[in-house]
Amino acid sequence: MATNAPRVAGRHFLQIPGPSPVPERILSAIARQTIDHRGPDFGKLGLRVLDGMRTIFKTKGHVVIYPASGTGAWEAALANTLSPGDKVLMVETGHFATLWKTMAAKLGVEATFIPSDWRAGADVAAIEAALREDKAHAFKAVCVVHNETSTGCTSRIDEVRKAIDAAGHPALLMVDTISSLASVDYRHDEWGVDVTVAGSQKGLMLPPGLSFNAVSEKALAASKTSRLPKSFWGWEEMIAVGKSGYFPYTPATNLLYGLDEAIKMLHEEGLDSVFARHLRHGEATRRAVAAWGLENLCTNPKHFSPVLTAVVMPEGHDADKLRSVILDAFDMSLGTGLSKVAKKVFRIGHLGDINDLTLIGTLAGVEMGLGLAGVPHKAGGVAAAMAYLADTKREGSAKAA
Numbered sequence: 001m002a003t004n005a006p007r008v009a010g011r012h013f014l015q016i017p018g019p020s021p022v023p024e025r026i027l028s029a030i031a032r033q034t035i036d037h038r039g040p041d042f043g044k045l046g047l048r049v050l051d052g053m054r055t056i057f058k059t060k061g062h063v064v065i066y067p068a069s070g071t072g073a074w075e076a077a078l079a080n081t082l083s084p085g086d087k088v089l090m091v092e093t094g095h096f097a098t099l100w101k102t103m104a105a106k107l108g109v110e111a112t113f114i115p116s117d118w119r120a121g122a123d124v125a126a127i128e129a130a131l132r133e134d135k136a137h138a139f140k141a142v143c144v145v146h147n148e149t150s151t152g153c154t155s156r157i158d159e160v161r162k163a164i165d166a167a168g169h170p171a172l173l174m175v176d177t178i179s180s181l182a183s184v185d186y187r188h189d190e191w192g193v194d195v196t197v198a199g200s201q202k203g204l205m206l207p208p209g210l211s212f213n214a215v216s217e218k219a220l221a222a223s224k225t226s227r228l229p230k231s232f233w234g235w236e237e238m239i240a241v242g243k244s245g246y247f248p249y250t251p252a253t254n255l256l257y258g259l260d261e262a263i264k265m266l267h268e269e270g271l272d273s274v275f276a277r278h279l280r281h282g283e284a285t286r287r288a289v290a291a292w293g294l295e296n297l298c299t300n301p302k303h304f305s306p307v308l309t310a311v312v313m314p315e316g317h318d319a320d321k322l323r324s325v326i327l328d329a330f331d332m333s334l335g336t337g338l339s340k341v342a343k344k345v346f347r348i349g350h351l352g353d354i355n356d357l358t359l360i361g362t363l364a365g366v367e368m369g370l371g372l373a374g375v376p377h378k379a380g381g382v383a384a385a386m387a388y389l390a391d392t393k394r395e396g397s398a399k400a401a
Helices: 024-030 040-057 068-080 095-106 126-135 157-166 217-223 234-242 255-271 271-292 319-330 357-370 382-400
Strands: 013-015 061-066 089-092 108-112 138-144 172-176 195-197 209-217 310-311 332-336 343-349
Touching: 013 343, 013 357, 024 255, 040 061, 040 209, 061 068, 061 195, 061 234, 068 095, 068 172, 068 195, 068 209, 089 095, 089 126, 095 108, 095 138, 095 172, 108 126, 108 319, 126 138, 126 157, 138 157, 157 172, 157 195, 172 217, 172 255, 172 332, 209 234, 255 271, 271 357, 319 332, 319 343, 319 357, 332 357, 343 357
Parallel strands: 013 332, 089 108, 089 138, 138 172, 172 195
Antiparallel strands: 061 209, 195 209, 310 343, 332 343
């Protein structure tokens, strides 16, 4: 008779760059009984989460919530603002920027792709140069991924906006914040973003299943003349019905319960504190990687991600083999390398509801796994991270005192 595999004690460490672990408070909220999505209680919930998401995007404008993955929000951003044959300017910051470009092509949009080696965020000078050359203003939008989940590089959206303005170009600015929203400082209104794309399963700490567009008045105006086909993704009806807290179709009610709780948790901690925590954990992780004698995929310190760290494997060693060893030995999942960097890097997620001890446990699993897998490295990565976290904790306590 076949026997079941033995139970593994303790919890699984989900340290991929999203989905991130879901806190118990959010799981409990999601577990509530479903209510009538046409009833008065749902309208109140809808208004709360729409207003709450405005505070997360840092916008006073329109927010649309879809029962979809982040890919759906990508499509909504393009379909609502563009027409067949329109040209857009995109930046090859990594795997997900490439997927967004592929989607644009499938929709009949012509994308000019600024190439990169995947080791830094968006090249602001290249964006400005391309826009200055576009004398006819053929580019209808500039599309940038804020935090590229495949590489651990974060682009400076404030600088992208300055580049567009310096070129005197009227293109819309569209930004993917799927892996950065609620983890990295982001300012939709202040940075002049026209469409922000987001998802539920990263910094918002929910399971996958909700996606978002934050929409400027300029983008809404563009939607009036857009000729790409859209029905489910259309903003007009969503915004009109959303004014009373409802959806034009059946919403993901229980995920909205979780979103309501997530927004409360983010504000209880304070968004600035959330961003500072992620910055600390990113720096601690990079110090561990350096102490191991390994290489960070992102080479520009200005673009280091607070959300994840992509670690380059030594020549001749397979990142997926290391990940498998760590999963088997320590019940911890790390992110795989994608497309161009498949098997060459592994990714450590440090986002969402994570604290210092969780991070140290994660780094300990990596350091032990490197040894078990026979990957050349130096000892002391965990110690370097611990020292940094302890020092910054003391500094924070001293400032508070």
